[in-house]
Amino acid sequence: MNAPLLQRPLTLRTADLGDAIERARIGTWVHDHPGGTPFHLPNWSIAVARGCGQRSHYLLAERANGDIAGILPLTELHSPLFGRALVSAGFGVGGGVLAEVPGAARRLADAAMVLASRLSCTTVELRGGGEPGGDWHSDGDTYLGFVRPIAADDEAELLAIPRKQRAEVRRSLANDLEVLTGAGGDHLRDHYAVYSETVRNLGTPVFPRRLFAETLAAFGNSADLLSVRHQGRALASVLSLYWRGTVYPYWGGGTQAARGLRANDRMYFALMAHARARGYERFDFGRSKAGTGAAAFKKNWGFEATPLTYFKRTTDGSAPRSINPLDPKFSLQVRAWKRMPLWLANRVGPWIARGLG
Numbered sequence: 001m002n003a004p005l006l007q008r009p010l011t012l013r014t015a016d017l018g019d020a021i022e023r024a025r026i027g028t029w030v031h032d033h034p035g036g037t038p039f040h041l042p043n044w045s046i047a048v049a050r051g052c053g054q055r056s057h058y059l060l061a062e063r064a065n066g067d068i069a070g071i072l073p074l075t076e077l078h079s080p081l082f083g084r085a086l087v088s089a090g091f092g093v094g095g096g097v098l099a100e101v102p103g104a105a106r107r108l109a110d111a112a113m114v115l116a117s118r119l120s121c122t123t124v125e126l127r128g129g130g131e132p133g134g135d136w137h138s139d140g141d142t143y144l145g146f147v148r149p150i151a152a153d154d155e156a157e158l159l160a161i162p163r164k165q166r167a168e169v170r171r172s173l174a175n176d177l178e179v180l181t182g183a184g185g186d187h188l189r190d191h192y193a194v195y196s197e198t199v200r201n202l203g204t205p206v207f208p209r210r211l212f213a214e215t216l217a218a219f220g221n222s223a224d225l226l227s228v229r230h231q232g233r234a235l236a237s238v239l240s241l242y243w244r245g246t247v248y249p250y251w252g253g254g255t256q257a258a259r260g261l262r263a264n265d266r267m268y269f270a271l272m273a274h275a276r277a278r279g280y281e282r283f284d285f286g287r288s289k290a291g292t293g294a295a296a297f298k299k300n301w302g303f304e305a306t307p308l309t310y311f312k313r314t315t316d317g318s319a320p321r322s323i324n325p326l327d328p329k330f331s332l333q334v335r336a337w338k339r340m341p342l343w344l345a346n347r348v349g350p351w352i353a354r355g356l357g
Helices: 003-009 020-032 042-052 106-118 154-158 161-176 186-200 209-222 263-277 294-299 328-338 341-355
Strands: 011-014 054-064 068-079 083-088 123-124 137-149 178-183 222-231 231-241 246-254 283-291 305-314
Touching: 011 106, 011 341, 020 042, 020 068, 042 054, 042 209, 054 106, 068 341, 083 137, 106 123, 123 294, 137 209, 137 294, 154 161, 161 209, 161 263, 178 186, 178 263, 186 209, 186 231, 186 246, 186 328, 209 222, 209 231, 222 263, 222 328, 231 263, 246 263, 283 294, 305 341
Parallel strands: 083 123, 246 283
Antiparallel strands: 011 054, 054 068, 068 083, 123 305, 137 283, 137 305, 178 222, 222 231, 231 246
16 A cells, blocks of 8 residues: 555755754654664754854655655855865765665765756765765775663773773873863863864864854754863863764874873773763764774774775766875875974864865
8 A cells, every 4th residue: 555655756945944844844854764863853054054164965765745855964165175075974974865665865875966067066075874876986995883782880991992902091090180061161172272283183174163162052952062181281182073872082192292191091080981971872983994093993992993985976987086094195284384483383274174065
């Protein structure tokens, strides 16, 4: 009896994210979809648009009765250095097509290509989601994801961490470190100071400070900042999202001074306890590029790597844009950026990073 309904044509349109009822309707649908991530939520698209000055295009596929059949959040990125692209989801590690009826994924992916041509965006990137079908380049080798359950208490958490890393965490607990949580004011200032130094030391430009402020505003109680201080100075800090039983430590890092005091170890262990106290059960350590020190660090914490599959396609058949800092063609720029004075990196970085997505 359901077959005739499934065969009815789908309607595609761009969602009005300025409409609170539309946002709530989409958010509920994403929450209930097994493949949904925080990066599929309208709140994420809104925070990115406001925080980086980039335009969002949130595509909806609807059945004849108006029910949602699929979604595809897209961010239109303009960069004089890296070109123009449509990315799902912009500035996220997840995204891509979510659909629940046959044909919806392909229709949404095709609509993204049509939109990209109209906007003169050469590349379309889908970070996860369902298989878009057609002539998309699939990459399941570059990025890894790391997720595991949060243990029942601090002692059980320590035992869940492999021996060598467990020793580092125990050392961090013996140091004179203060853990604070919050969402604005001094917390945001401390986080940006730590994060901007972290990415400069890695050789990459920092995102605009407003992106972090808008993310905290858009997610409300579902986002916060956790910082670790020593003698009143923040050494490590992380902005986390909380959604569907999982904490996502997303933008985090530590200063050079954090290493000796093991402030990064304290930060992540404290975040596990903080999330547990909030009633969250899983810890998503985010993505890392395969073969990097960041991936090894997460494995040392007892996280198993899971390949993440991304899809790319270009409107003119050219090679998709590449913004991977591990690409040898960027080696000179990365080395130069590491030597740049922090004040200058913080002045120039946001202008560059807002186009990376």
